Amino acid sequence: MPAETRATYHHGALREELISASVSLIEAEGIGAVSLRRVAREAGVSPGAPYHHFADRAALFAAVIVRGSALLESELRQARAQATSGVEALGAFVRTYVRFAREHPGYVHLMLRPELSHPDRHPDAAHAGEGSIDLLTAAVVDCQREGTAPPGDPMPAVGLVWALAVGIVTLWLDGPLQERCVDVGTTPEVLTAQITALLTGLMSGSAGRA
Template sequence: MKRTTYHHGALRDALLDACRRLIESEGIAAVSLRRVAREAGVSTGAPYHHFTDRAALLAALSTQGFETLGAELAAAKAAATGTPMQALSAMAAAYVRFAREHGAYFRLMFRPELSEPEKHPDTVVAADAAFAVLTDTIADAVAAGLLPADKAEVLGITWWAIGHGIASLWLDGQLDKRSEQLGTTTPELVEDIMATLNGLIDPVR
């Protein structure tokens, strides 16, 4: 039975929720405007009130994902105590948690060939804002004399690569296997990895 009582804003949210659930259950390949409409319980023409095509729908979902990631990184930074290096460690762990808890977002956000962010500036703005939380923290570490100023940009990308790599390995099940081999849990392994990295970069901390 199709639902026809969504008001304008709620319909958009319902379609995005349906798209996210569909990605979680069947993967990105299963997404089409018709299929998302069916999952949301609305007419097949309803999505076109908000999204011109599949890429527009995926871009809007990617935007949500980057906004959520940015908020979680900012919360991790705010909750961290001690030096900016410890904040960076907490943010890396938050990045991995985000991937685990929001797998549909994570699998889509870094697929520009699907969401076409060059046509959807809101997605680019949200992505840049999330990355800025990291670069601002790198800048804090530089100001505190903990990281070299001439390597700030490279270190920002390095931290992102580390967090993203760990998250991808976990989603693919590879990190669970390694954790078991080492006799630990995956969250404990992630924490140990970041602590080890921080120790190498800032051994006197």
Template sequence: MPSGETKSAYHHGALREKLMTACLALIEAEGIGAVSLRRVAREAGVSPGAPYHHFPDRATLLHAITAQGFELLVTELRAAHDGAAAPVEALGAMIEAYVHFAREHTGYARLMYRPELSRTAKDPAAEAFAQEGLRLAADTVLAAQRAGTAPPGDPAPLVTMVWSLGAGLAMLAIDGPMDDMSAARGSSTTELTAQVAALFRQMLQDAPKGV
């Protein structure tokens, strides 16, 4: 039988979030390989059977956290977009926001691009948030094209470039050499990311605008 604490948490709808928080902390401390429902229950301080009230298996738990991560990412991307003075500035700000998100939320970031979890079509919530992020990028590219600060034509290549720069830099920032690279030149990952974003904006503005 679950403990009184577990019953209370479950009764008040807090058990699900408690388990997800414990799972994220475990991923950040020991990696995804350490995650099992039994281990997550132990880290959350609940009975071994408690997770099954919300998550029938490990994959369901990880997919739920992945969806939560995409939701948080989209929130940060939208804030970066809304704080920019012009569409081309927003594109650079969104790249920087992507890297900031990954550095601040490494557990989410590592899950969101795990091969078996990155196929968001397997999870309707994760898919919806991922598509919202892509639509925001596409709308911003179209706005930059209308403003004459991005090359005209099919926006898909530019959307892909924005997403690839954001995701690629994010992964390098948490699992790659960006900190060492930045330190070697007397800089920081945040400063290097800002420089990459500024270069991207300049490249867009300098690109030929003819049809």
């Protein structure tokens, strides 16, 4: 079943291996090195083979995103289960996302480049992250129950925490945050305090509607 000049004519698990090969290739040589032909070559098949499993290149990348989002969501769910309060869960989410991006940069690089997966044509990729957003929303609602987030529409707070995580991850993957700043992923109590402060800011401002 593995690659490496396989013996059988049929691959057996080409679809899954194309997804894995994409992730590995991004992590080894960067997103700029990823092409359908290259991924196929890496899996030991001809350039046309992927088209029996994916409609086009964007569909392959959409499948990578679906897999990565499921992985991330399960880690986020685990992080929330270990948290003892909504605010703690939010801090854990950001830390978990940053750690996930460091451990699986291939998935995250693709998640952050929607032009490669054409979410408008591949709705499964567009909706892949919704489970994670639901978790985030639930944690914000917990905060509202605990009085640590303003009542009303939780979406502004969700968007802000989400943006903070995406920003940290982006700057991390691109390099500048690694070079200039402290490793935010390994200082949980500081980050939790920052998330708390963020929600406090949301509370003190006239948020909820704007």
